Amino acid sequence: MKKRNKNIIAGLAIAVVFASGGCTKRSDLVPEAPSKFTPDVTLTSPAAFRNALATLNISVRFEFFGDSAPLLSESLFTDAAVDGTTDKTTPAQDLNLRITPTSNLDSDDYNKIGRYWYAWWQGIHDANVIISRIDKAQWPTPAERDLTLATAYFHRAYRYYRLVHEFGDVPLVLKEETTVNTGYFTTQRMVILKQMKADLEFAVTKLADANEKGNVSKGAAYHLLAKVDLALGLFDDAIAATSAVINGPYKLMTNRFGIVASDASKNVIWDLHRPENKAIATNTEALYVVLDRETLDGATPFGSQVMRNCVPMWHNGTILTPGTKKPGISDKITEEFPLTLWYGRGIGRMRGTPYATKYIWTDNTDLRHAPGNWMDMTDLVYNNPAIKTTDAAWYGKKLQQYTAATVNQVFLNGPRDTIRAWFSWPHYKVFIGSGPIALDKYWSPPRGTNTDWYVFRLAETLLLRAEAYVWKGQTALAMADINQVRARAKAQLLTNPSAVNIGTILDERQRELYWEEPRKTELTRMAYIFAQTGIAAYNGKTYNVNNFSTNNFFYDRVMDKNDFYKNPNVITNSGNHYTISPYHVLWPIPQSEIDLNINGHINQNKGYAGSESNIAPLDKVVQ
Structure with a gap:
């Protein structure tokens, strides 16, 4: 087993043994003498690379599972949810008080902001090992080599997409680092996204759709590419990427299927979300699924909860x-x-x-x-x-x-x-x-046992294309895509294109993607688009990047829809009030990360202590 690295410096500097199955011990900063299970020894065959990719797939599922799963932290910074724990003062409810660079950012009783930071950097390191060592193996065909590289690019892009919409500008690392680096510098979010776009554009040419469930598909890469395109304000590119999925082999599940298809008391919505149905071959809606079953090695202890x-x-x-x-x-x-x-x-x-x-x-x-x-x-x-x-x-x-x-x-x-x-x-x-x-x-089923889980599925792809159409003002086309999702659910269809806006998209995402979408990430992405483009929001306001931390769509949306945050009289049994501020559009970078980076400079996000010492982030790829 591996001890989790607790910071970017350790997470990116130490050669990971993810392909070996061996055990190592590490301090947070200084690597011990190398184990014999190092990538130099183990990551030399196609089979070893496949094992490494399997580990990257497994590491995606962390946010959905476990007590106080990290996705809870993503959800409570939104219009849709708050932390309902009322018998403690520690949960992330009074966000103005609880969310600081030096507070506890990785605890079941506080929040999982720090867990995201550590997990994404670990995954970036693991992907970079594969990318940097891709030609160390003898590949039977160029296609297998390129498929492996494309999958690693997807995983790195997935993690960077999340980092830049949770934490904003962060360091950009594109190669394996085998020694401790304490000289990281923050890179502009847009520079990172442009690099991820280039990587994903390669990936979609090498990945396949007819692969085993649980592996990254071409459809999943196009889906992620569309999100990156939207974040870059490239709406036509996003439409092209989503259309490649929608016009491909994927289809919404509109008829009964799977394990309880014969139960007349149920319906296709029930079928779609049965654990046993998410990864079966007949499910044409699943683009990317993480597998977690009691019968699999490495199953999550005590299940999803x-x-x-x-x-x-x-x-x-x-x-x-x-x-x-x-x-x-x-x-x-x-x-x-x-x-x-x-x-x-x-x-x-x-x-x-x-x-x-x-x-x-x-x-x-x-x-x-x-x-x-x-x-x-x-x-x-x-x-x-x-x-x-x-x-x-x-x-x-x-x-x-x-x-x-x-x-x-x-x-x-x-x-x-x-x-x-x-x-x-x-x-x-x-x-x-x-x-x-x-x-x-007393674990299963009272808490929820192991289960496969959707990361990307076609219903969201349709809503992403609808969003791109909204940004372009093509609301009739947006309405048609939204109505495909609504028709499957037998919801009343939208009939007035002029009433379709980003709020319509967010409403439908909430109906369809509960405990699937990282809603804070998506709200922040939309807030950035409003600020980057100057497009007027449905509330009549326009935004800009110069005062993003004090005036943004993210905060206005939350305060408009979340009754807990906008009502100062709501109080928990433990005495907590629910508060949120515009600067929570980005999370704080853990102060320990900044302090350990003694030979470089990692910026803190505005609104948090330490941001007064920020310097201009890098505006190009520097490696």
Whole structure:
């Protein structure tokens, strides 16, 4: 096993043993004597390179899985969610207080900003090892060599795309580094994106679509290329890249398929998100999937835990019966109505906003919000056997909706528990059924077991092309692409092109891509586009890059849609208020990274302490 490098300096400077399967120990800064399992020894055959690429695929999945999965941090900096943990003061709720360069940026009880930083740099290093050593092996054909190189380019571009929309300008490293480097300099985000565009344009000529699920496809590379093109303001290029996917072998799944296709009580939306269906050959919508199954070596310990993260904390006696005000719900898996087995034992970390859970659901035909797929709290039942003697009339009945008059009676700890214990959620997305892990370990299915997960799929590609059309003012074409996604969900189709704007795109992305899209990344990307182009937003405002940290679309969107951040009276049981500022459009670079870089200069993002010492970032590729 490998110790995780905790900074860019170590992550990029030390030869990684990712292809060997051996074990090493490393300090954060100074490499120990080389192990015999070094790339010089192991990364010399096509098989070793394939193993290295497999490790890069595995390392993509980290953000979706685990307790307080990193994707939660991506989500709570948006219009769609906040951290719902109400029994601690540490979570990222009061962002003005909690998100600083020196605060804890890598903890289940705080946030996972630092985890992103470390993981992306580790992946860049691993990709650079492959790229730098591509000609150290004897390749059976040039095509196999180029396929390997193209896949490594994809992985490096994927990580840099995320870095520049989470952290802005960062160092650009394009080759393997085998000694400690303490002389990194920040490079302009646009320079990095242009390099990634060039790499991806090579990749799409070498990758294939008819490959094993879990590997990078040509469609995935075109999809990522479209995102880079959008970020660069190259809207015609983005349309060409997305069209290459849409007109290729990929199709939206519109008919029943897979493991429960014969269950008439379900529908294609349910099928699309079954763990067993995401990577099967008949799923023509999946562009890139990460694999995580109990039967695979290296499966995530204790599974995805997506139900723990995303389902309300309805248990622990929080919700009372309307009658005698006794605890009305039990989380035991042996109950007559085993809610834990049916829906998962959540703790409400991912607290959807009213915008995400109510306001955007404007019709009653959308399968993504239909009964059975979508869960409201009033779909749960009072199942605690103890109330058979105290509140027998309520046993087995659906929960009663609280009102302003009854909220203090419905919840054990008063109305503030509505933050954590009372909200709706997309059951079809987060329900991950039981696996081989024993139920008495209380992990599966109460928290959600191992599962494959979508990284890119065709529905998002259509929404990316629709977005490019919006930027060009071609809203009728945008509406047609959005309607393809809506038609599959049986949602009412849009009919007024003049009403289609970036807000329309964001609304549809939220309906379709819950716990798939890194929403903060995408919001920041859009904010940059508004600032770069001067295109007026639907709110009537225009933006520019000169004051990006103090006036941007990201912040205006969040404050317009997120009731938690815009209402200063919302307070958690632990006393936290929800706050956010315009400079949160970018995350802080961990101060330890800046401090260790003694022979160079890594800039801090404006709004955070230390940014006053910034210097002009590099405006070209320097290697």
